[in-house]
Amino acid sequence: MTERRRRAAVLAVRAAILAGLALAWEWLGRAGGGFFLPPLTLTLGHLAAMALNGTLGTALLTSNAALGIGLPVSILVGVPAGLLLGRRRLLDRAFSYWLDVALVIPMIAVVPAIIVALGLTLTARVAVVMLFALPVIALNARAAVRLIDVDLTEMARSFCARPLQVWTKIILPAALGPLFGGLRLGLARGISGMIVVELTLIPAGIGGLISGYRSRFAAADLYAATLTIVLEGVVLIAVVQLLEGRLARRLAGL
Amino acid sequence: MTRLLQSYPQPLSAAAVVAGWELAARLLHPAWLPPASAVAVDFWQLIRSGQLLLLGSTVRTLALGLLIVFAAGALLSLLVGLSRVMDEALAPFFNAALSIPTIALVPVFILLWGLSDATRVATVVSFALVPLVVTWAVAARDLPGQLLEMARSFGASPAQRLRFVILPAGAPVLIVGVRIAVVQGIKGVVSAEILIGVIGIGQLLQQATLTFDLARLYALILTLVFLSVISYLLLDALERRTSRRTTRD
Numbered sequence: 001m002t003e004r005r006r007r008a009a010v011l012a013v014r015a016a017i018l019a020g021l022a023l024a025w026e027w028l029g030r031a032g033g034g035f036f037l038p039p040l041t042l043t044l045g046h047l048a049a050m051a052l053n054g055t056l057g058t059a060l061l062t063s064n065a066a067l068g069i070g071l072p073v074s075i076l077v078g079v080p081a082g083l084l085l086g087r088r089r090l091l092d093r094a095f096s097y098w099l100d101v102a103l104v105i106p107m108i109a110v111v112p113a114i115i116v117a118l119g120l121t122l123t124a125r126v127a128v129v130m131l132f133a134l135p136v137i138a139l140n141a142r143a144a145v146r147l148i149d150v151d152l153t154e155m156a157r158s159f160c161a162r163p164l165q166v167w168t169k170i171i172l173p174a175a176l177g178p179l180f181g182g183l184r185l186g187l188a189r190g191i192s193g194m195i196v197v198e199l200t201l202i203p204a205g206i207g208g209l210i211s212g213y214r215s216r217f218a219a220a221d222l223y224a225a226t227l228t229i230v231l232e233g234v235v236l237i238a239v240v241q242l243l244e245g246r247l248a249r250r251l252a253g254l
Numbered sequence: 255m256t257r258l259l260q261s262y263p264q265p266l267s268a269a270a271v272v273a274g275w276e277l278a279a280r281l282l283h284p285a286w287l288p289p290a291s292a293v294a295v296d297f298w299q300l301i302r303s304g305q306l307l308l309l310g311s312t313v314r315t316l317a318l319g320l321l322i323v324f325a326a327g328a329l330l331s332l333l334v335g336l337s338r339v340m341d342e343a344l345a346p347f348f349n350a351a352l353s354i355p356t357i358a359l360v361p362v363f364i365l366l367w368g369l370s371d372a373t374r375v376a377t378v379v380s381f382a383l384v385p386l387v388v389t390w391a392v393a394a395r396d397l398p399g400q401l402l403e404m405a406r407s408f409g410a411s412p413a414q415r416l417r418f419v420i421l422p423a424g425a426p427v428l429i430v431g432v433r434i435a436v437v438q439g440i441k442g443v444v445s446a447e448i449l450i451g452v453i454g455i456g457q458l459l460q461q462a463t464l465t466f467d468l469a470r471l472y473a474l475i476l477t478l479v480f481l482s483v484i485s486y487l488l489l490d491a492l493e494r495r496t497s498r499r500t501t502r503d
Contacts, residue, residue: 006339013343036366094263101479104437104486106444108357109455109478112463112471117286192355199361199449201463207358214361222365229358237353
């Protein structure tokens with residue numbers, strides 16, 4: 001198959017999937033009466049109405065306050081912690097497995113304990129975002145620093161590079177890929193954490209909207225709010241991937 | 255002391271955390287932190303009273319969901335692994351699906367199927383399917399072409415090629431996929447039960463939170479931690495064994 005024909009086939013398959021999903025949603029919604037599954041067009045109408053009357057904007061701002069604080073703090077704490085674990089063997093063996101455990105367990109079950117300790121506050125929501133985001137960020141920073149070429153750092157040292165120079169010239173550039181991977185995964189998990197706490201115990205923001213619509217059986221509004229948070233995840237992570245590509249190209253001198 | 259620390263860093267750090275927890279709870283009496291010993295006692299009661307039997311339905315639903323995930327995952331990853339067009343065409347969809355906070359879909363499932371098993375099964379599938387396909391596609395993409403050709407020219411049937419060439423060659427990656435799916439599936443079923451609030455471990459957690467029974471709450475969290483860590487470790491050990499065998503042969 002020639003390259004152009006393959007490209008066309010790829011685009012055709014993508015278009016077919018998107019169209020199939022949209023048509024199936026619309027048709028199922030119309031056929032089923034729309035009580036449990038409203039048609040796509042109706043959902044999009046409600047989405048537009050919610051966006052225009054400010055409901056969505058307010059909810060997104062409230063929700064993302066927790067993410068906006070929790071994610072930067074997770075990076076500020078997680079990256080240095082991970083770098084340290086990657087460089088200090090004993091600390092690593094003593095403590096890194098806690099981070100693995102944090103990735104494996106259903107963190108949603110820990111949320112009630114956080115709420116009991118911190119109350120129905122923004123602090124509690126930030127703490128939950130950090131519980132979700134920090135372990136993966138720290139583990140990726142640890143993996144990043146372990147990928148460092150020991151020969152290179154040794155050479156730099158024997159050419160009298162200062163410790164700070166070794167970090168900025170050799171360790172950080174090599175570590176960039178895994179660090180961004182951690183940021184991406186941390187962001188995805190952080191968004192989950194943000195929504196988890198709102199769906200379970202603190203009915204604020206977009207999760208609060210979702211819970212409210214569900215208990216009132218406002219199906220079209222429920223689907224619209226869910227679509228919003230799904231789109232937020234997809235868009236934010238696409239932005240991080242874009243930044244990562246840009247930065248990698250710049251470092252490679254292209 | 256240092257030598258002891260160097261030989262057993264992991265149990266020692268765990269012991270230090272538990273001791274610190276117990277001391278902090280006993281000395282400072284924070285209203286939100288029950289002593290570790292009280293949690294241990296309650297954990298024992300939880301086991302003896304048989305309340306954990308509620309987990310039976312959780313495990314059954316998880317198993318059903320995972321069966322669906324493995325079947326659908328095998329089909330999708332073969333599709334992606336065997337056709338370069340499909341691989342390229344589906345990549346952005348999988349990429350987007352990985353960025354979705356899947357937990358946000360659970361209220362929709364609850365609206366659609368209420369308290370029935372379908373809600374929990376759908377949650378398990380939505381949590382586990384895409385990570386599994388992305389992993390298994392790696393194995394499907396680099397099938398051992400030369401070995402397959404040799405098997406074919408020696409007259410091996412498709413079933414025999416699957417049994418004796420494809421599965422052994424892909425075993426390590428396949429088991430990594432299983433591990434990821436099981437971990438994700440546990441998260442899914444627990445999330446669904448917590449959001450539904452009236453079945454399985456979700457019901458127990460809800461009761462403990464509403465009655466402010468903190469020892470029970472922590473005991474339940476510990477139960478979930480143990481169960482997920484143990485299933486992870488079992489599958490991790492299995493993966494090590496198979497990858498050792500594959501590299502040795």
